[in-house]
Amino acid sequence: MSELQRQLSQEILRRRTFAIISHPDAGKTTLTEKLLLYGGAIRLAGSVKARKAQKHAISDWMEIEKQRGISVTSSVLQFDYDGYRVNILDTPGHQDFSEDTYRTLMAADSAVMLIDVAKGVEEQTKKLFHVCKQRGIPIFTFVNKLDRFGKNPFDLMEEIENVLGIRSYPMNWPIGVDGNYTGVYNRKLAQIELFEEDSAHGQRIIPSSQGSVDDPAFAKMIGAETHQALCDDIELLDTAGDAFDIQKVLSGELTPMFFGSAMTNFGVRPFLEEFLELAPSPSPRETEDSVIKPDQEGFSAFVFKIQANMNPAHRDRLAFIRICSGKFTRGMAVHHMQTNKPVKLAQPQQFLAQERTIVEEAYPGDIIGLFDPGIFSIGDTLCESSNLFRFKAFPIFPPEQFSKVQVKDTMKRKQFLKGIEQLAQEGAVQLFRQPDVPGEFFIVGTVGALQFEVLEYRLKNEYGVDILMYGLAYGLARWMQGKDVTSKPIKGVDKNAIVFDKNDLPVALFSNEWALRWAVEQNPDIQFFESPQQL
Numbered sequence: 001m002s003e004l005q006r007q008l009s010q011e012i013l014r015r016r017t018f019a020i021i022s023h024p025d026a027g028k029t030t031l032t033e034k035l036l037l038y039g040g041a042i043r044l045a046g047s048v049k050a051r052k053a054q055k056h057a058i059s060d061w062m063e064i065e066k067q068r069g070i071s072v073t074s075s076v077l078q079f080d081y082d083g084y085r086v087n088i089l090d091t092p093g094h095q096d097f098s099e100d101t102y103r104t105l106m107a108a109d110s111a112v113m114l115i116d117v118a119k120g121v122e123e124q125t126k127k128l129f130h131v132c133k134q135r136g137i138p139i140f141t142f143v144n145k146l147d148r149f150g151k152n153p154f155d156l157m158e159e160i161e162n163v164l165g166i167r168s169y170p171m172n173w174p175i176g177v178d179g180n181y182t183g184v185y186n187r188k189l190a191q192i193e194l195f196e197e198d199s200a201h202g203q204r205i206i207p208s209s210q211g212s213v214d215d216p217a218f219a220k221m222i223g224a225e226t227h228q229a230l231c232d233d234i235e236l237l238d239t240a241g242d243a244f245d246i247q248k249v250l251s252g253e254l255t256p257m258f259f260g261s262a263m264t265n266f267g268v269r270p271f272l273e274e275f276l277e278l279a280p281s282p283s284p285r286e287t288e289d290s291v292i293k294p295d296q297e298g299f300s301a302f303v304f305k306i307q308a309n310m311n312p313a314h315r316d317r318l319a320f321i322r323i324c325s326g327k328f329t330r331g332m333a334v335h336h337m338q339t340n341k342p343v344k345l346a347q348p349q350q351f352l353a354q355e356r357t358i359v360e361e362a363y364p365g366d367i368i369g370l371f372d373p374g375i376f377s378i379g380d381t382l383c384e385s386s387n388l389f390r391f392k393a394f395p396i397f398p399p400e401q402f403s404k405v406q407v408k409d410t411m412k413r414k415q416f417l418k419g420i421e422q423l424a425q426e427g428a429v430q431l432f433r434q435p436d437v438p439g440e441f442f443i444v445g446t447v448g449a450l451q452f453e454v455l456e457y458r459l460k461n462e463y464g465v466d467i468l469m470y471g472l473a474y475g476l477a478r479w480m481q482g483k484d485v486t487s488k489p490i491k492g493v494d495k496n497a498i499v500f501d502k503n504d505l506p507v508a509l510f511s512n513e514w515a516l517r518w519a520v521e522q523n524p525d526i527q528f529f530e531s532p533q534q535l
């Protein structure tokens with residue numbers, strides 16, 4: 001084994017790259033902050049939160065974008081814990097929900113699904129879960145806010161199975177009756193951990209009280225009734241529940257479930273430690289015709305996110321790459337497959353908790369930001385010239401919101417076209433056009449409403465173009481395949497709802513599932529696909 005290989009396998013083994021998926025307000029910011037706190041990345045929790053507070057309004061988002069440093073650090077956070085090198089990918093919450101959020105999951109090797117104990121599985125969690133499920137990555141569940149009244153844990157398990165189609169294995173179990181919880185029982189260690197009064201509001205690391213479940217003092221401590229309920233629950237889990245099976249976890253069929261409270265720090269450390277032990281290190285990645293293993297010596301990476309530079313003087317952008325194999329060293333020359341040109345990775349940025357720094361070396365699983373003079377697109381491959389290949393294309397996520405967009409001042413038409421096409425290339429929006437009106441206006445599709453605001457703001461600030469935008473009442477897009485699909489009317493689909501994507505493929509827009517089903521029934525000779533990649 002060469003020295004490089006030895007170093008590679010060591011570094012790969014200790015890396016964990018994951019995303020936290022949740023619905024807004026489940027506590028993602030709080031949990032992220034607590035994980036950083038345990039990682040020693042921040043002494044006193046509060047800074048991630050402060051950043052989020054600034055993010056609340058769209059106008060603030062723009063302000064934050066101007067302060068590039070802040071918003072860039074939110075893309076990935078890195079820290080060390082117990083010998084592990086942890087990369088947490090940020091998947092923006094509600095306000096920022098966009099295709100970016102989905103794409104970030106492409107760079108993760110596992111996901112932590114955060115659920116509010118009182119609310120259960122919510123809408124955005126479902127969407128993000130399905131992207132993880134499609135990729136087959138392991139999903140770990142953290143049920144948060146256990147310090148508050150919440151749903152029955154058996155009901156939560158059932159909900160996860162019914163709504164998401166995944167079985168769960170509780171690693172610990174809430175202690176308490178009728179949704180009032182006082183602690184958890186750790187199934188693996190067969191011991192209890194009780195909440196402690198936390199006067200510092202979870203700002204500091206707190207120890208948890210521990211003791212064996214058989215300890216007579218324990219029954220006394222939590223009360224005979226609660227103790228009996230706990231013993232009954234555990235017995236039921238042991239006899240009727242799924243067995244723990246790491247293979248099923250790794251293939252995404254079983255989710256280890258943890259209960260805790262991010263705000264009061266309760267259960268965060270046991271979760272982190274167990275998660276780091278069970279979660280996979282960087283996994284092999286599929287190329288167009290084979291698979292690249294992380295310990296392969298040749299460097300390779302793909303672009304999963306592009307962020308515009310808000311300095312209007314230069315239009316450069318930051319391209320975020322996920323390293324898939326080999327060792328990265330600053331200044332190395334690699335091949336950019338999509339332009340078929342060499343590029344030098346001169347000023348790579350890395351994100352250590354709150355700061356961005358120049359990175360000298362990095363390994364599979366790590367994320368780096370590169371200055372992009374406008375050559376990179378989402379999904380692009382960087383590899384060594386001695387071994388050329390392309391990673392498999394990113395999935396195209398079906399847009400769910402649509403607007404008609406046109407330039408206000410027709411004299412600015414050229415800038416408008418340039419700007420909107422560049423933003424589409426960056427992956428900020430998906431463009432469709434109606435036949436017979438080339439360049440007059442576009443139908444813009446996104447997965448989140450914020451993207452329209454971003455589009456408007458960026459066209460104005462970066463390209464000096466004001467636009468007119470009209471929201472459209474569509475909620476679904478379907479790529480169509482079939483004989484005469486473009487030359488004859490399609491039953492149940494209005495003429496204006498037929499548009500063409502950037503590759504001139506015909507797409508039908510629908511207001512809802514019902515309208516789509518109707519069209520499917522009425523046009524048996526046409527097939528409707530969620531993405532052009534299924535054609």
Ligand code: G4P
Pocket residue numbers: 022023024025026027028029030031052093144145146147148260261262263264
């Ligand atoms: P998000 O990033 O997923 O949107 O959620 P965030 O962490 O901002 O948490 C949303 C709210 O839930 C916050 O309250 C936060 O303090 C609270 N929270 C997070 N974890 C827990 C927990 O374990 N227990 C309880 N009881 N609450 C929790 P907020 O009122 O919106 O903000 P703040 O006043 O606390 O700053």
